[in-house]
Amino acid sequence: MKGWPALLSGILFGLGLTLSGMSDPAKVLGFLNVAGAWVPDLIFVMGGAVVVTLILTPLVLKRGAPLMASTFSLPTKQIVDRRLVGGAVLFGIGWGLSGYCPGPGLVSLLYGYQTTLVFCLAMFAGMFLESRIGR
Amino acid sequence: MNTYLLPLTGGVLLGLAAIWLLFSLGRVAGISGIAWGALSGPDRGWRWLFLLGLLCGGAVTHNVIGHPIPTESSAPLWLVACSGLLVGIGTRMGGGCTSGHGVCGLGRQSPRSLLATIIFMSLGILTVYIFQNAIGDLL
Numbered sequence: 084m085k086g087w088p089a090l091l092s093g094i095l096f097g098l099g100l101t102l103s104g105m106s107d108p109a110k111v112l113g114f115l116n117v118a119g120a121w122v123p124d125l126i127f128v129m130g131g132a133v134v135v136t137l138i139l140t141p142l143v144l145k146r147g148a149p150l151m152a153s154t155f156s157l158p159t160k161q162i163v164d165r166r167l168v169g170g171a172v173l174f175g176i177g178w179g180l181s182g183y184c185p186g187p188g189l190v191s192l193l194y195g196y197q198t199t200l201v202f203c204l205a206m207f208a209g210m211f212l213e214s215r216i217g218r
Numbered sequence: 219m220n221t222y223l224l225p226l227t228g229g230v231l232l233g234l235a236a237i238w239l240l241f242s243l244g245r246v247a248g249i250s251g252i253a254w255g256a257l258s259g260p261d262r263g264w265r266w267l268f269l270l271g272l273l274c275g276g277a278v279t280h281n282v283i284g285h286p287i288p289t290e291s292s293a294p295l296w297l298v299a300c301s302g303l304l305v306g307i308g309t310r311m312g313g314g315c316t317s318g319h320g321v322c323g324l325g326r327q328s329p330r331s332l333l334a335t336i337i338f339m340s341l342g343i344l345t346v347y348i349f350q351n352a353i354g355d356l357l
Contacts, residue, residue: 085243085263085264086263086264086267087267088238088239088242088243088264089239089243089245089264089265089267089268089271090267090268090270090271090274091238091271092235092236092238092239092242092247092268092271093235093267093268093269093270093271093272093274093275094235094271094272094274094275094278095231095232095234095235095238095271095275096231096232096235096236096247096249096268096271096272096275096317097271097272097273097274097275097276097277097278097279098228098231098275098276098278098279099228099229099230099231099232099234099235099275100228100232100272100275100276101228101275101276101279101280101285102224102227102228102231102279102283102285103224103225103227103228103229103231103232104224104225104228104288105228106276106288107288107289108288108291108293109288109289109291109292110288112346115342115343115345115346116343116346116347116350117343117346117347118343118347118350119346119347119350124221124222124225125225126225127222127225127226127229128225128226128228128229128232129229129320129321130226130229131225131226131227131228131229131230131232131233132229132230132232132233132236132320132321133229133233133320133321133324133325134230134233135229135230135232135233135234135236135237135325136233136236136237136321136322136324136325136326137324137325137327139233139237139325140237140240140322140325140326143237143240143241144240144326146241148244149240149241149242149243149244150241150242150243151242151243152242152243152244152245154244155240155244156244156245156246157244157246157326158246158313158323158328158330160313160330161329161330162330163329163330163333166311166312166313167312167313167330167333167334168312168333168334168337169308169311169312170307170308170309170310170311170312170313170334171308171312171319171333171334171335171337171338171341172308172337172338172341173304173307173308173311173312174304174305174308174309174312174315174338174341175308175337175338175339175340175341175342175344175345176304176308176341176342176345177300177301177302177303177304177305177306177307177308178301178305178316178338178341178342178345179341179342179343179344179345179346179349180293180297180298180300180301180304180345180349181291181293181297181298181301181302182291183291183298183301183302183305184249184305184315184316184317185249185250185253185305185309185315185316185317186249186272186315186316186317188302188305189249189253189269189272189273190272190273190275190276191276191288192273193273193276193277193280194287194288194290196290196291197290197295198290198291198293198295198298199290199291201295201298201299201302202298202299202301202302202305203302204302205298205299205300205301205302205303205305205306206253206302206303206305206306207253207254207257207306208302208303208306209302209303209304209305209306209307209308209310210250210253210254210257210306210307210309210310211306212303212306212307213306213307213310213311214254214258214310217307217310217311
């Protein structure tokens with residue numbers, strides 16, 4: 084029952100990541116290289132995505148409940164804590180080292196590159212580690 | 219073709235994917251959370267299907283539409299491993315990545331997500347800057 088909407092969302096997401104250039108680490112590093120030979124294209128990825136979610140999220144939430152589930156499962160945490168800040172710092176450094184964040188890393192497994200496989204395995208190892216020693 | 223058209227189209231698709239998941243299942247399309255949840259559960263089924271869809275979407279881009287496959291990163295494997303490790307730890311600790319905080323959280327106007335996005339974008343930029351100017355020559 085819950086299957087096909089998740090599959091459809093995944094397909095759209097995979098299309099978006101690959102068409103936009105996000106799955107090209109060289110392009111992402113070029114985008115982050117603001118002080119050097121900046122490649123600004125990817126600002127339109129974030130821009131396009133956020134304009135869509137900014138306009139449509141309030142309309143969706145106003146409905147009170149999702150179409151095929153009883154409630155919205157949204158993050159409830161409101162406060163800014165050390166884990167949020169520290170996590171964002173570590174993630175930002177990791178992103179800048181390779182040009183891969185989680186979505187592009189996973190979709191790039193399609194390409195069969197050794198670097199992508201190593202990135203994804205290390206990412207899951209990091210997630211596992213954090214779940215063991217975090218908080 | 220205009221160089222901004224594909225990024226913009228891709229971005230709009232990412233936004234629509236997130237909105238559709240929220241509208242249909244009431245879930246946040248945060249990839250780090252979905253990927254970790256697919257392994258650690260509970261409620262793994264829809265997460266695996268989302269990830270399967272992610273790969274299918276990529277396959278459509280390159281095999282059906284014929285968009286060229288990006289070249290492999292030239293970074294050494296140890297560096298890519300460090301990157302993955304930091305991304306894994308950081309996204310779990312901070313509760314999200316570019317999609318969960320960036321696309322979905324900003325759309326919800328969450329102050330936590332705004333702060334997280336500003337921080338990880340800044341650190342990404344700083345890291346690239348340091349590598350370009352100092353460490354990059356040593357590799």
